[in-house]
Amino acid sequence: MSTSAPPSQSPKPRKVGYFSTPAGRARRLGVAMFAPAILYIVALIGVPFVMAFLYAFGDVRVGSVGYHFVGLENYRHILQSPTFRKALANSFIFTITSQVLVIVGSTILSLVLEKSFRGRSFIRFLVLLPWVAPISLGAIGWKWILDSLYSVINWVLVFVLHLYKPYAAPMWLGEPTLAMASVIVVHTWRLLPFSTVILLAGITAIPKDIPEAAAVDGAGFWRTLFQIRIPMMLPIVNVAVLFGIIFTFTDMTVVYILTAGGPFDSTQVLPSLAFFTGILGGDLAAGAAISLFLVPLLVLVAWGMLRMAHRAEVV
Amino acid sequence: MAVVETRSLTKVFKEGELGAVNDVNLVTREGEFLVFLGPSGSGKTTLLRMIAGLETPTSGEIRIGGQVVTHMTPRERRIAMVFQSYALYPHLSVYKNIAFPLKAQKVPKEKHREKVEWAAGLLGITRLLERKPRELSGGERQRVALARAIVREPSVFLLDEPLSNLDAKLRASAREELEEFHHRIGTTTIYVPQDQVEAMAMGDRVMVLHQGTVRQLGSPTEVYDKPADTFVATFLGSPPMNLLDTEDLIVGVRPEHIAPIELSPNAAVRFHARLQNIEYLGAEWILYLKVDGGQFNGKDLISRLPSAASYRMGEAYDFGVQERDLRYFDKQTEKRTEPRVVAWQ
Numbered sequence: 001m002s003t004s005a006p007p008s009q010s011p012k013p014r015k016v017g018y019f020s021t022p023a024g025r026a027r028r029l030g031v032a033m034f035a036p037a038i039l040y041i042v043a044l045i046g047v048p049f050v051m052a053f054l055y056a057f058g059d060v061r062v063g064s065v066g067y068h069f070v071g072l073e074n075y076r077h078i079l080q081s082p083t084f085r086k087a088l089a090n091s092f093i094f095t096i097t098s099q100v101l102v103i104v105g106s107t108i109l110s111l112v113l114e115k116s117f118r119g120r121s122f123i124r125f126l127v128l129l130p131w132v133a134p135i136s137l138g139a140i141g142w143k144w145i146l147d148s149l150y151s152v153i154n155w156v157l158v159f160v161l162h163l164y165k166p167y168a169a170p171m172w173l174g175e176p177t178l179a180m181a182s183v184i185v186v187h188t189w190r191l192l193p194f195s196t197v198i199l200l201a202g203i204t205a206i207p208k209d210i211p212e213a214a215a216v217d218g219a220g221f222w223r224t225l226f227q228i229r230i231p232m233m234l235p236i237v238n239v240a241v242l243f244g245i246i247f248t249f250t251d252m253t254v255v256y257i258l259t260a261g262g263p264f265d266s267t268q269v270l271p272s273l274a275f276f277t278g279i280l281g282g283d284l285a286a287g288a289a290i291s292l293f294l295v296p297l298l299v300l301v302a303w304g305m306l307r308m309a310h311r312a313e314v315v
Numbered sequence: 316m317a318v319v320e321t322r323s324l325t326k327v328f329k330e331g332e333l334g335a336v337n338d339v340n341l342v343t344r345e346g347e348f349l350v351f352l353g354p355s356g357s358g359k360t361t362l363l364r365m366i367a368g369l370e371t372p373t374s375g376e377i378r379i380g381g382q383v384v385t386h387m388t389p390r391e392r393r394i395a396m397v398f399q400s401y402a403l404y405p406h407l408s409v410y411k412n413i414a415f416p417l418k419a420q421k422v423p424k425e426k427h428r429e430k431v432e433w434a435a436g437l438l439g440i441t442r443l444l445e446r447k448p449r450e451l452s453g454g455e456r457q458r459v460a461l462a463r464a465i466v467r468e469p470s471v472f473l474l475d476e477p478l479s480n481l482d483a484k485l486r487a488s489a490r491e492e493l494e495e496f497h498h499r500i501g502t503t504t505i506y507v508p509q510d511q512v513e514a515m516a517m518g519d520r521v522m523v524l525h526q527g528t529v530r531q532l533g534s535p536t537e538v539y540d541k542p543a544d545t546f547v548a549t550f551l552g553s554p555p556m557n558l559l560d561t562e563d564l565i566v567g568v569r570p571e572h573i574a575p576i577e578l579s580p581n582a583a584v585r586f587h588a589r590l591q592n593i594e595y596l597g598a599e600w601i602l603y604l605k606v607d608g609g610q611f612n613g614k615d616l617i618s619r620l621p622s623a624a625s626y627r628m629g630e631a632y633d634f635g636v637q638e639r640d641l642r643y644f645d646k647q648t649e650k651r652t653e654p655r656v657v658a659w660q
Contacts, residue, residue: 210402217415218419218467
């Protein structure tokens with residue numbers, strides 16, 4: 001009597017789960033690597049975003065208990081507020097003006113930095129610096145530069161150029177128009193490097209032959225710039241503009257540090273108003289409603305941005 | 316129409332290094348088709364770009380139609396150039412691509428359509444005018460580039476490897492069209508070809524460049540049959556000219572001039588050689604020979620024959636060369652010299 005199994009019979013396959021197969025293991029690793037990012041986005045962006053929606057259509061205040069759905073009541077309320085309307089208008093002024101300045105400035109800068117000259121990499125580093133440095137640090141620096149008592153600019157205007165008498169120099173952050181201009185300039189200073197780097201990439205991607213062909217065809221500098229280079233850069237300029245619009249509409253750092261929305265709400269923008277109303281003022285519902293007011297517009301802009309980015313790849 | 320002239324034209328990219336173009340003196344003829352030929356890095360494109368005004372010469376002078384243009388911008392030189400990549404403007408339609416030089420040179424707007432249609436008609440691309448460059452095939456792009464070049468009737472045409480992006484079949488027909496086109500418009504044309512077949516087939520004259528210096532300037536038959544030096548002799552022709560060193564001389568003979576003795580019974584020069592290898596290339600056979608005996612014992616030679624089916628590898632045969640097919644070069648200067656008697660046996 002033989003107890004050994006016939007050699008032809010293969011051992012019974014052990015039951016293995018999908019995650020033990022090589023493909024499964026790779027998948028498991030993939031999921032594990034991806035999870036922190038998902039977790040981060042869900043916890044820090046997803047949850048607050050959903051909560052903001054709930055708040056915007058509810059009657060939540062700091063310290064209140066319970067939640068009642070109130071529909072568009074919060075929106076009816078904020079639309080009646082002159083401060084909100086002022087902030088809405090300021091948001092558009094702030095965003096559009098700074099974006100125009102950023103695009104014009106970064107186009108010029110990128111065209112200059114594309115040429116090779118002595119010290120180009122150092123200049124490129126300097127241009128990138130405002131982006132790399134923490135914005136709070138940069139904005140505090142600007143706060144000093146524009147300060148009513150210690151302003152460097154005013155010191156130059158008064159004691160070097162003798163354009164103003166002491167104590168009569170412009171109050172950069174204290175007069176409505178000047179304050180808005182200051183906020184726009186500082187924000188432009190901050191966004192310029194990023195935009196420049198994007199445009200520089202766009203210019204570098206234009207084959208060298210093409211501007212040369214334009215030169216041989218008889219085009220001068222301006223014609224080559226406006227009819228050849230800039231149109232060819234347009235898809236990437238669009239990406240920079242749309243990114244800048246979203247970034248500016250949703251950012252309050254510069255306003256908060258330089259003017260805190262003042263004087264008389266003249267530099268108040270929607271994000272800063274939302275912060276003051278919702279967090280400092282305790283009216284969470286109104287704050288949420290303000291901060292979500294531009295979401296439909298921004299979704300549209302983001303959608304446009306993704307489309308443009310895709311087109312830029314194809315061309 | 317104009318004559319292009321360069322005087323001691325030199326371009327040095329990096330100080331202390333050998334120039335990309337060295338002391339080139341060139342005068343084109345009215346309406347000719349001149350070809351720059353040389354290995355890569357020989358300076359032909361740099362020379363072309365200096366004539367176009369895209370590169371500033373280190374020294375020397377360029378004249379177009381008698382006028383000194385050395386420091387003029389490309390725009391002021393009134394030349395047209397076709398680039399290897401065609402350099403079409405990707406965001407503009409074919410029509411606007413062709414009209415661009417007219418706009419840039421401030422030709423009155425009402426003349427644009429007429430001129431663009433004339434140029435497009437000449438190249439057979441009228442039906443493509445509304446398309447964008449990315450919707451065109453390689454051959455169509457090349458025609459658009461040519462149309463853009465001729466539309467303002469330039470005095471000189473510069474073509475930098477315009478056929479290199481086309482496949483072999485298309486290249487042959489495009490070459491023919493380009494030649495035909497040149498006959499029709501008769502503008503002085505300087506052409507940098509992709510290979511020597513193009514150069515020989517298309518050029519009224521060929522300028523052979525090597526390391527930025529002109530080695531020879533002459534008709535295709537001149538540069539092929541009477542090469543100025545050993546460089547030209549070996550650069551042109553495939554397989555290249557056979558060169559045999561003697562004590563004070565280099566003897567050259569083209570592969571197609573080495574034939575078995577039965578085919579050239581009255582050959583002045585005869586030698587015995589062993590057949591090392593045979594390559595069959597369809598229309599011709601390439602024979603790799605090793606000379607057996609005589610002054611050139613052991614030297615390798617290449618022969619090209621229309622037919623060689625009856626020859627066996629490893630066997631030795633008698634070969635002959637006509638006296639008139641031998642070329643002689645000075646051993647020191649490597650320049651071609653007068654024929655001399657060399658004992659082969």
